[in-house]
Amino acid sequence: DTGVSQDPRHKITKRGQNVTFRCDPISEHNRLYWYRQTLGQGPEFLTYFQNEAQLEKSRLLSDRFSAERPKGSFSTLEIQRTEQGDSAMYLCASSALGTGVHTDTQYFGPGTRLTVL
Amino acid sequence: AQKVTQAQTEISVVEKEDVTLDCVYETRDTTYYLFWYKQPPSGELVFLIRRNSFDEQNEISGRYSWNFQKSTSSFNFTITASQVVDSAVYFCALSRMNTGFQKLVFGTGTRLLVSP
Numbered sequence: 001d002t003g004v005s006q007d008p009r010h011k012i013t014k015r016g017q018n019v020t021f022r023c024d025p026i027s028e029h030n031r032l033y034w035y036r037q038t039l040g041q042g043p044e045f046l047t048y049f050q051n052e053a054q055l056e057k058s059r060l061l062s063d064r065f066s067a068e069r070p071k072g073s074f075s076t077l078e079i080q081r082t083e084q085g086d087s088a089m090y091l092c093a094s095s096a097l098g099t100g101v102h103t104d105t106q107y108f109g110p111g112t113r114l115t116v117l
Numbered sequence: 118a119q120k121v122t123q124a125q126t127e128i129s130v131v132e133k134e135d136v137t138l139d140c141v142y143e144t145r146d147t148t149y150y151l152f153w154y155k156q157p158p159s160g161e162l163v164f165l166i167r168r169n170s171f172d173e174q175n176e177i178s179g180r181y182s183w184n185f186q187k188s189t190s191s192f193n194f195t196i197t198a199s200q201v202v203d204s205a206v207y208f209c210a211l212s213r214m215n216t217g218f219q220k221l222v223f224g225t226g227t228r229l230l231v232s233p
Binding site for chain 2: 031033035040041042043044045050055056089091093095097104105106107108109110111113
């Protein structure tokens with residue numbers, strides 16, 4: 001199995017611009033999570049999809065953030081009107097729902113590092 | 118509420134030394150998972166281990182071992198005979214069990230520096 005992939009790996013943008021990140025989970029993983037990690041901190045949960053349904057959102061996810069997972073495959077995270085405080089690593093993880101040994105374990109992608117100037 | 122505390126911000130050791138990374142957690146759930154992830158300089162979080170709350174048996178995998186003690190709410194990680202390649206930030210994490218939504222709650226991480 002190929003792992004979780006994310007694109008782009010790095011994004012530099014100017015304040016006020018919109019950005020979109022993509023995550024491709026491990027095939028057949030029906031659960032997908034987005035996290036944000038700032039320097040010196042652990043990742044913090046942003047949002048959760050089960051198949052195509054967005055079931056949970058953190059209070060960290062302001063109105064400027066939107067996420068989708070059409071058809072329950074890849075996911076996108078869009079940030080509108082970026083602010084300097086949005087600078088962080090955005091991590092995507094996927095896991096399988098089931099009863100197998102490797103279910104309920106989240107596997108992470110390489111992340112997208114966003115810098116807002 | 119769930120919380121994970123990694124009190125050690127940074128640890129420096131010389132190659133071949135043993136090192137233990139501490140993790141203390143808080144949760145009101147009766148069933149839960151505990152995890153350790155490794156984050157090398159490249160930035161990707163690499164899964165190391167998952168333990169179920171009802172299984173307190175310690176685990177060993179090569180140079181890595183984990184000590185889970187429910188009585189003290191701790192899940193410590195020991196690297197035996199450390200190597201330079203072990204240099205990374207290590208995160209302990211906690212999630213609920215038996216539910217579709219299992220967000221990970223992470224500690225702030227421990228940076229391990231192994232020098233030759």
